[in-house]
Structure formats: C-alpha cells, structure tokens
Amino acid sequence: xxxxxxxxxxxxxxxxxxxxxxxxxxxxxxxxxxxxxxxxxxxxxxxxxxxxxxxxxxxxxxxxxxxxxxxxxxxxxxxxxxxxxxxxxxxxxxxxxxxxxxxxxxxxxxxxxxxxxxxxxxxxxxxxxxxxxxxxxxxxxxxxxxxxxxxxxxxxxxxxxxxxxxxxxxxxxxxxxxxxxxxxxxxxxxxxxxxxxxxxxxxxxxxxxxxxxxxxxxxxxxxxxxxxxxxxxxxxxxxxxxxxxxxxxxxxxxxxxxxxxxxxxxxxxxxxxxxxxxxxxxxxxxxxxxxxxxxxxxxxxxxxxxxxxxxxxxxxxxxxxxxxxxxxxxxxxxxxxxxxxxxxxxxxxxxxxxxxxxxxxxxxxxxxxxxxxxxxxxxxxxxxxxxxxxxxxxxxxxxxxxxxxxxxxxxxxxxxxxxxxxxxxxxxxxxxxxxxxxxxxxxxxxxxxxxx
Amino acid sequence: xxxxxxxxxxxxxxxxxxxxxxxxxxxxxxxxxxxxxxxxxxxxxxxxxxxxxxxx
Numbered sequence: 034x035x036x037x038x039x040x041x042x043x044x045x046x047x048x049x050x051x052x053x054x055x056x057x058x059x060x061x062x063x064x065x066x067x068x069x070x071x072x073x074x075x076x077x078x079x080x081x082x083x084x085x086x087x088x089x090x091x092x093x094x095x096x097x098x099x100x101x102x103x104x105x106x107x108x109x110x111x112x113x114x115x116x117x118x119x120x121x122x123x124x125x126x127x128x129x130x131x132x133x134x135x136x137x138x139x140x141x142x143x144x145x146x147x148x149x150x151x152x153x154x155x156x157x158x159x160x161x162x163x164x165x166x167x168x169x170x171x172x173x174x175x176x177x178x179x180x181x182x183x184x185x186x187x188x189x190x191x192x193x194x195x196x197x198x199x200x201x202x203x204x205x206x207x208x209x210x211x212x213x214x215x216x217x218x219x220x221x222x223x224x225x226x227x228x229x230x231x232x233x234x235x236x237x238x239x240x241x242x243x244x245x246x247x248x249x250x251x252x253x254x255x256x257x258x259x260x261x262x263x264x265x266x267x268x269x270x271x272x273x274x275x276x277x278x279x280x281x282x283x284x285x286x287x288x289x290x291x292x293x294x295x296x297x298x299x300x301x302x303x304x305x306x307x308x309x310x311x312x313x314x315x316x317x318x319x320x321x322x323x324x325x326x327x328x329x330x331x332x333x334x335x336x337x338x339x340x341x342x343x344x345x346x347x348x349x350x351x352x353x354x355x356x357x358x359x360x361x362x363x364x365x366x367x368x369x370x371x372x373x374x375x376x377x378x379x380x381x382x383x384x385x386x387x388x389x390x391x392x393x394x395x396x397x398x399x400x401x402x403x404x405x406x407x408x409x410x411x412x413x414x415x416x417x418x419x420x421x422x423x424x425x426x427x428x429x430x431x432x433x434x435x436x437x438x439x440x441x442x443x444x445x446x447x448x449x450x451x452x453x454x455x456x457x458x459x460x461x462x463x464x465x466x467x468x469x470x471x472x473x474x475x476x477x478x479x480x481x482x483x484x485x
Numbered sequence: 486x487x488x489x490x491x492x493x494x495x496x497x498x499x500x501x502x503x504x505x506x507x508x509x510x511x512x513x514x515x516x517x518x519x520x521x522x523x524x525x526x527x528x529x530x531x532x533x534x535x536x537x538x539x540x541x
Contacts, residue, residue, distance in 0.1 A: 052496040061489045095487040103499065104492060110499040125512040176509045176530065212511065361494035363529055368506030373513060380512045437498060480493040
C-alpha cells in the first residue's frame with residue numbers, strides 16, 4: 034500500500050508497510066496511479082502522448098528498483114495479523130492525585146475534575162500503595178512512569194512530593210527508574226513548586242490554550258473569570274527561571290478557534306517553542322465541538338501552520354510543535370506502533386481512592402473498573418480486551434495508510450463515540466491523517482535541506 | 486537519488502520487529518487530553534539515550 038499526496042506542489046509518496054518516504058516527480062506520480070496494475074509496455078502506451086518512451090522507461094526502472102529494495106509496495110511487515118505479548122506487565126500509571134480542580138473549564142472531559150464521582154484528594158497511603166503496585170507489576174522493566182494527574186494535581190502537592198521521594202527510594206532498591214510527569218493548569222504554580230519540579234527533574238505539561246481571548250473563553254475559574262492572566266504569568270515565570278526543565282505547553286482548540294495556528298504561534302512568540310495544541314474531543318450538540326463541516330477549515334489551518342513553521346525553521350527558529358514531530362528513521366519500533374498507549378494492560382489510571390481503570394478517560398465508567406492498587410487487576414477479561422485492541426484488530430485500520438503512526442487511535446474516544454474500543458473515532462482519524470501529511474512534508478524538507 | 490525519485494526516509498519497518506518491543510520506551514497516550522497523541526513522534530529509548538545530551 035502507498036499513500037500519495039501533494040503539499041504546495043511537492044509530490045510525496047509514503048510506502049506504508051516499509052515506512053519509506055519518497056519525493057517524486059510528475060512522471061512517477063502519474064505512473065503510480067496505475068502501477069503495478071499495468072505492465073511496463075502498457076504504461077508506455079498509456080502515456081505515449083504525454084511522455085517519451087525513454088522518460089517512462091526510466092521512471093519505471095526507478096520504481097522497480099525501490100520495489101526490489103522493499104521500499105515501495107512492500108508487503109505487510111507481519112502478514113496482516115499480530116498476537117501481542119501475553120505478559121502481565123504494568124509499566125505506567127496515571128495517578129489521580131486530586132479529583133477536584135481550581136478551574137471549571139467548559140470542555141473538561143473529567144467533569145470539572147471529579148470524573149462524575151465525589152471529589153477527593155489521594156491520601157499518601159493510597160499513592161504509596163500505587164507505587165508499590167507499579168514497581169511489582171512492572172516485573173523486569175527498568176523504566177517505569179508515573180504521571181501526576183487530576184483534576185488539578187498541584188492541589189495535592191505535598192503528597193506529590195512525598196510520593197516522588199518514596200518512589201525514587203523504592204525504585205532504586207530494585208534497580209529501576211521512575212520518570213515523573215505532572216499535568217497542571219499552572220494556577221498554583223508558584224516559585225517553590227517550580228523549583229521543586231525542576232530540581233527533581235519532573236516533566237511538566239502546562240495547560241494554555243493560546244491567545245488570551247481563546248483561553249479565557251473556556252478555561253475559567255468557578256466564578257467564570259478567565260484564567261489567562263494568572264496562568265500565562267505563572268508559566269512565564271516558571272519557564273524563564275528554569276530554562277532546562279522538560280516541558281510542553283498544551284492547549285486545546287475548539288470550534289471557537291478554528292484559526293488555532295495563531296494560538297500555537299502566540300505561545301511560541303511568548304518565548305515557549307515547545308507546544309502541543311490538540312483538537313477538542315466533544316460530543317455533537319456542544320457548541321464548541323468540532324463538526325464534519327469544519328474539517329476543510331481545520332485542514333487549511335494545519336497547512337498554514339506547516340508553512341509558517343517551515344519558514345521559521347529556515348530562518349533558524351526552532352519550533353517544536355508536538356504533532357508535527359516525526360522520527361522517521363529512529364522512531365518507535367513496530368510492536369510499539371501496533372499497540373500504542375498500552376491502556377488497560379501496560380498503562381493504567383489510579384483514582385484517588387486507589388481504583389484501577391484502563392486509562393484516565395475511563396475513570397467514572399464503572400464497567401471498566403479493573404481492580405485496585407491493593408488487589409491488583411482482577412478483571413483479566415478487560416486486560417485481554419485492551420491487549421488485543423491494536424492496528425490489526427481495529428475496524429478500518431488495515432485499510433488506512435496512517436496505521437503505523439497512530440496505533441489505531443484512542444481507545445477511550447472509540448468507546449465514547451462508537452461504543453467499542455475496536456471502532457476508531459473517525460473525526461480524530463481524519464485529523465490525524467492531515468497532521469501526518471503535514472509532518473511528513475516537513476520531514477521531507479528537513480532531510481532535503483540537511484536538517485535545521 | 487534517481488532522476489525521478491528522491492527517497493527522503495527509509496526506516497524499513499520490517500526490520501523493526503525481531504529483537505524489538507523491549508517496552509522500555511515512554512508510554513504514549515493516544516487521547517487529546519494529554520500531550521501524547523501518537524507514536525510517530527516517539528523515539529526508541531535506547532537510541533534516545535545514545536543521542537541525548539547530558540543535562541547539567
């Protein structure tokens with residue numbers, strides 16, 4: 034399978050099964066419409082009025098060389114099926130330190146932090162038990178991960194501090210290493226907390242939606258006041274005083290800001306070039322939800338952003354827009370590409386009470402409660418269900434050119450929109466494919482121009 | 486590089502099977518509510534460790 038696309042006159046061909054990316058001229062572009070269905074002489078005859086015999090023969094020769102090398106029309110690397118490893122390893126936890134939030138964002142998937150359950154903070158004992166569970170359940174894996182999440186995790190900061198120390202100590206005894214991340218709205222991000230996060234090498238995901246008016250429309254305090262002023266100031270102070278901290282600014286775009294490239298560039302222009310801005314996931318009926326009819330505008334905006342980032346790169350300004358980053362040569366291995374996030378078997382969410390769910394998005398859906406940090410996973414049926422939800426088993430993925438880059442998409446979105454983790458959410462698929470084309474286009478230029 | 490085709494990347498996914506899948510790489514959330522939507526922007530941890538400059 035191949036995927037051909039044109040971006041600003043540049044013709045690119047992705048060979049899906051090998052992952053090879055080719056820049057082609059008009060002759061090859063046309064020939065690939067009918068190759069390999071037509072043989073050499075048929076193609077020469079077919080294009081006799083347009084190209085010389087020599088031109089067509091030369092192009093076919095190059096195509097056939099790549100076919101021979103396994104870089105064009107390569108066969109499926111696993112023959113179209115895959116049985117994931119049967120181990121029972123859990124390597125990452127999303128630890129819900131707080132089912133409460135100091136903001137009341139309109140589009141929050143977590144019910145303004147409580148996940149539809151009574152609000153609460155994770156006690157130390159539950160957090161410690163969660164870490165013990167992770168260190169045991171990770172078996173031979175050396176690198177494990179804990180993401181402090183919520184609600185707003187900084188509302189339970191003292192427990193976060195205790196758990197980081199506790200985890201590091203326990204992990205080192207076992208020869209393991211815990212990578213910590215915190216995802217925060219930055220409202221409480223003061224100097225003390227900032228120093229602590231940097232000193233302890235905790236990766237930080239900071240929520241900012243972009244321009245003031247965009248951010249303030251949806252990311253509001255309970256009284257309705259916008260949070261941009263406080264959040265942007267806190268983020269600026271934090272990042273200015275900790276230039277080496279591992280961070281991303283992450284925002285959400287909605288139907289209200291289909292010109293979201295301006296929000297990405299706003300954050301870059303604030304001096305923070307590591308940005309992720311993602312499409313809102315919302316049901317029809319919500320005013321801010323993306324609709325099918327918005328897609329042409331969204332696509333055009335991704336293209337606009339691509340051109341802008343290309344121009345800035347050529348001027349020497351490095352912008353790290355998360356969704357256009359792609360590592361073609363040294364990226365994730367194939368097993369990783371097939372299984373993606375590993376939710377429900379390698380990655381679990383832990384509520385403040387210690388309940389286990391496949392991931393943070395399933396919290397509050399009781400039928401997906403998998404166990405708790407004391408007893409471990411008691412729903413092996415769910416573990417197996419998630420383990421077997423991958424590119425080769427999800428509906429439509431086998432026919433999709435993007436399958437080795439998106440891993441079949443988000444299970445939770447598939448379940449929320451289609452009632453099954455095996456039926457991907459199509460709107461997200463379409464956006465993913467567009468982003469990938471932009472990423473591949475940038476990658477092609479980066480290579481051709483010798484890196485930036 | 487040919488006259489008609491320039492190959493700009495050849496990761497050769499078929500070679501990314503045997504001996505791979507060690508599971509040591511970072512988890513990649515596929516949802517839009519966290520900053521990890523795809524595996525395409527991930528690197529193999531082993532290769533990352535080789536390339537990553539030391540943090541002072």
